[in-house]
Amino acid sequence: MRAPMTPARLEIDGLSLSFGGLKAINDVSFDVKPGTITALIGPNGAGKTSMFNCISGFYKPQHGAIRFDGEDVTRTHPPLRAKMGFARTFQNIALFRGMTVLDNIKLGRHAHMKTNIFQALAYFGTAAREEMDLRAEVERDIIDFLEINHIRHMPVAALSYGLQKRVELARALAMRPRILLLDEPVAGMNREETEDMARFILDVKEEWGTTILMVEHDMGMVMDISDHVVVLNFGQVIARGLPGEVQQDPNVVAAYLGSGDPAALMKRLAAGTSGGAEAA
């Protein structure tokens, strides 16, 4: 079996990011404890994806710090962060559509592989050995685990949305994540797919020992699987705590009401209390 990783601690400290005059993130601080699932929620445009982009290094925050196991990574180049154990999925799936599922997953391991250009041109020897070890490991720990055996040779473009999301999780897992950032992992999925995904995320936490930070609008799912919830609104933290506490918080209810879609909110909250993901 795979060796469990030591889960990482992520600290966000006084982070601010603006685009021109717009403060997408405004002095935000929170911790993600090792080996837990933390959910980052909030209405549309609250700054959740921007926060992910700061953590993975797309955006350069103007103020504040991001610390990974105590080490300041705020200015670390994205490929280096990948090597340190940052892995993420994207709100609007960023798979390589022309590649097969298998190649997409293998791509995730890039930073941990050693084959150089000369070995790659020759293939036989080092490159072949490394590729075969990777293949065996991907098959055993990821493809079986996420139940995507039947699609491994298919091009990603031919897959349903739900399966693509699963493949993106698979690729992130191939990165040997110590912290996994999931941007809306169940958006656009039906009930059954959502339950599967919730189960996979819980399994990753338990079996892989990975720290998980997740953005999600599906309140049922958030309430079921997260250990800790942080609520953003207009780039600021307006509440944080256990899922049950946050759900009752008047600030949170008001923020969602203010987002102009109270009916949707009530539905989400109702889904939360009736228990979204059974498998959890």
Add this chain to the structure above:
Amino acid sequence: MRIATANETYLADEALLRTRTQWAWLGLFALVLVAAPFVLNNYWLYLACLVAINVASATGLNILTGYTGLVSLGQGAFMAVGAYTVAWLSQKTGMPFLVNILAGGLVAAFVGILVGIPSLRVKGLYLAIATIGASIILQFVFLNWSSVTGGARGLAVRPANFFGTSLTTYFQLYWAFVPITVLMVVGAANLFRTRIGRAFIAIRDRDISAEVLGIPLLRYKLMSFAVSSFYAGVAGGMWAYFFRAVGPESFTIVESIFFLAAIIVGGMGSILGGIVGATFMTLVPEILRFGVELASPYVSNAGALLSPIRTIAFGALIMLFLVFEPQGIAEIIQRVRRFFHLWPFKT
């Protein structure tokens, strides 16, 4: 023990050729390559050598443009660097063929890395123009660095010295060039079975998320430039041994366009595409010329009339491909393959 067997299965699953049919085709192709020099006349041998040179260079450009998505119109200039290197070495040193060719590739690779530096900032058409700019500078160097390049007169190339034998006939050169090209094509195919090739494709398809996956963009873009221009340099070196003279007019922007057209017609991002594209672009004008010669007894004033028709037909063929088969000839081959795969006799 179990892992070992599993790995062998995966090795078979990830082999370049997986089916018996594919092996049969490869065997047939190898047979043709070996038999060809014994049946072809000198003119066709000349063309076969030219095809080998062009396939090597087109495959290199395919790595850069087809697989990494970096459009380059500098392939001709990189070939020139390889050709000049070989010419200079052949005159100043008695070094053997293979050493000179390798040196041609390495010098071109180094120049390629320099030319590739803007690729971190500019893409697409802008990068293509930047590579034209670099070609102009190289052209200037070839013309004016007379002590090394021979200036406007260029350099003569001494015959290739292959383990004591000098290679002078097309028959001999064929046996030198074809194995080199085969090795380079296999190398390119291997590349895309490893992390390096996957990284190139990732950069082509979404360079920003490639970075988050742990791929340093600049390093891999420069690596792609290096490999691609190494291929061009080796091809240019073979070219020098083939034509035995190199000058500033040997490789112009037209050559660079030729190779870009070759991979577009053949199929970008497909190893087979580079091969068939370069072969097509090299042979079709000759085949058309052949047609013209057949027709000439029946047409009065044939020479004046048919030669422009041949040029126009060639240009029109390229345009037709772009319109009707933007994925290139490789895609047609895939379609034919799928058709026979579904053939009633084969399940």
